[in-house]
Amino acid sequence: MTNPSTDNTRDRLLIQAEQLFAQKGFAAVSVREITAAADSNLAAINYHFGNKMNLYLSVFKERWVPRADGVRKFFRKYLSEKNDPDTADMVRAIATAFLVGSMTDNERQCHINLMLRELAHPTEAVNIVVEEVIRPMHIAVRELIRPSLPENICLEQLTLSIFSIISMIVYFGFAQPVVSRVMNQEFDPQFKSRVIDHIVSFAMNGINGIKNRTEEETV
Amino acid sequence: MTNPSTDNTRDRLLIQAEQLFAQKGFAAVSVREITAAADSNLAAINYHFGNKMNLYLSVFKERWVPRADGVRKFFRKYLSEKNDPDTADMVRAIATAFLVGSMTDNERQCHINLMLRELAHPTEAVNIVVEEVIRPMHIAVRELIRPSLPENICLEQLTLSIFSIISMIVYFGFAQPVVSRVMNQEFDPQFKSRVIDHIVSFAMNGINGIKNRTEEETV
DNA sequence: GTTTGTATTAAACGATCGTTTGAATGTCAA
DNA sequence: TTGACATTCAAACGATCGTTTAATACAAAC
Numbered sequence: 353m354t355n356p357s358t359d360n361t362r363d364r365l366l367i368q369a370e371q372l373f374a375q376k377g378f379a380a381v382s383v384r385e386i387t388a389a390a391d392s393n394l395a396a397i398n399y400h401f402g403n404k405m406n407l408y409l410s411v412f413k414e415r416w417v418p419r420a421d422g423v424r425k426f427f428r429k430y431l432s433e434k435n436d437p438d439t440a441d442m443v444r445a446i447a448t449a450f451l452v453g454s455m456t457d458n459e460r461q462c463h464i465n466l467m468l469r470e471l472a473h474p475t476e477a478v479n480i481v482v483e484e485v486i487r488p489m490h491i492a493v494r495e496l497i498r499p500s501l502p503e504n505i506c507l508e509q510l511t512l513s514i515f516s517i518i519s520m521i522v523y524f525g526f527a528q529p530v531v532s533r534v535m536n537q538e539f540d541p542q543f544k545s546r547v548i549d550h551i552v553s554f555a556m557n558g559i560n561g562i563k564n565r566t567e568e569e570t571v
Numbered sequence: 572m573t574n575p576s577t578d579n580t581r582d583r584l585l586i587q588a589e590q591l592f593a594q595k596g597f598a599a600v601s602v603r604e605i606t607a608a609a610d611s612n613l614a615a616i617n618y619h620f621g622n623k624m625n626l627y628l629s630v631f632k633e634r635w636v637p638r639a640d641g642v643r644k645f646f647r648k649y650l651s652e653k654n655d656p657d658t659a660d661m662v663r664a665i666a667t668a669f670l671v672g673s674m675t676d677n678e679r680q681c682h683i684n685l686m687l688r689e690l691a692h693p694t695e696a697v698n699i700v701v702e703e704v705i706r707p708m709h710i711a712v713r714e715l716i717r718p719s720l721p722e723n724i725c726l727e728q729l730t731l732s733i734f735s736i737i738s739m740i741v742y743f744g745f746a747q748p749v750v751s752r753v754m755n756q757e758f759d760p761q762f763k764s765r766v767i768d769h770i771v772s773f774a775m776n777g778i779n780g781i782k783n784r785t786e787e788e789t790v
Numbered sequence: 791g792t793t794t795g796t797a798t799t800a801a802a803c804g805a806t807c808g809t810t811t812g813a814a815t816g817t818c819a820a
Numbered sequence: 821t822t823g824a825c826a827t828t829c830a831a832a833c834g835a836t837c838g839t840t841t842a843a844t845a846c847a848a849a850c
Contacts, residue, residue, distance in 0.1 A: 554732060554777035
């Protein structure tokens, strides 16, 4: 049996593999490096996962997707605590769920790096990323925001706005070292909170700007 | 002599290395793959660049930075053709320079991938990326936009806004396949033009939103 | 024609890669 | 205690890695 909750070696391999793959990329990490970090034998990966690529895919299936689910749960819980949440509440919920709640800084770095690496050089795992997380999230957010906008709102404009919001959140999560370096400002909790305020404000003004744009204008 | 304009092998190596490093990352590309793509001998990299890592750094120095300079030149030319350009003109200039002008789609993909790989897993090249391109560009854009804003504008808010604009532009350049896939929309020139319109509109509303925020509010 | 220096080539180097093997463990039911 | 099964282990496999070497090709200078 390979019950993940009891099989320590398998779990340790997944955990260490995720860290290393996220930091260095698939090719730059050796089986020996992973098994050493997981305090296991060299042959452990081939025994538990068949081969290195299958371990990589398992990282997405068993670590990446569940963490994305964690972000979604945090988002829903955050929203459920508001009475009649408006669009600003939703944007803040997304940004907070991703940049503060449900993940440590290290986990967030892992999560984003794995995703961006897949987008830059897709493997089989990109289908998991897009179909199991990105697309469902887009649809969910879009349908949450839509009721608060005019009925004849341009769907394309709305979807592009959601992409823009995501882009800001991902960028500020991903490029923290560069932001810190350019702004000469530590990424401490106070600053992070101001960044979230900025994202919410910036995005809200952006979304409000499309309120008056309708389908027929964009043809 | 190693005059780049006459030494064909050296140039071919740089060109092919950039493509491959951008696509797969440093570790995933072998010197045999690069030299084969450049129609040169296996030992050519070590002869012209010393070793593989030095070739990687040379790609940034001799290909990446010059292309970033090309974007800046396009940006300045675009602005110089406007009389008394406003902030919207500037945002459109940046977005157009990066997403349309001065680069082919392939070159843009290369450019962004190399940069994001460095941010995700920095090597010596990250200093080139940040100090020679990102920081100067931030300062230049900030000082161009500032005159059109209130004098007591919060500098942090303005810088965060610039990061947000950059994040949108980079994201739409980087994640084109995902955007296409999720929106079921080809990334043809018409759509690209609508994306730029969206970025300009979204960003302008975002920037205007900070106009009334001043230094003392953020303490 | 000879010399000098640059550029290219084929071949080989030791090191490390992912994977396989077969024996040695540990575990639990019969 | 025995047998069956899951897991771990050390050792080795062939393949590929980045790099080095020494011989060669080729041009311009004398």
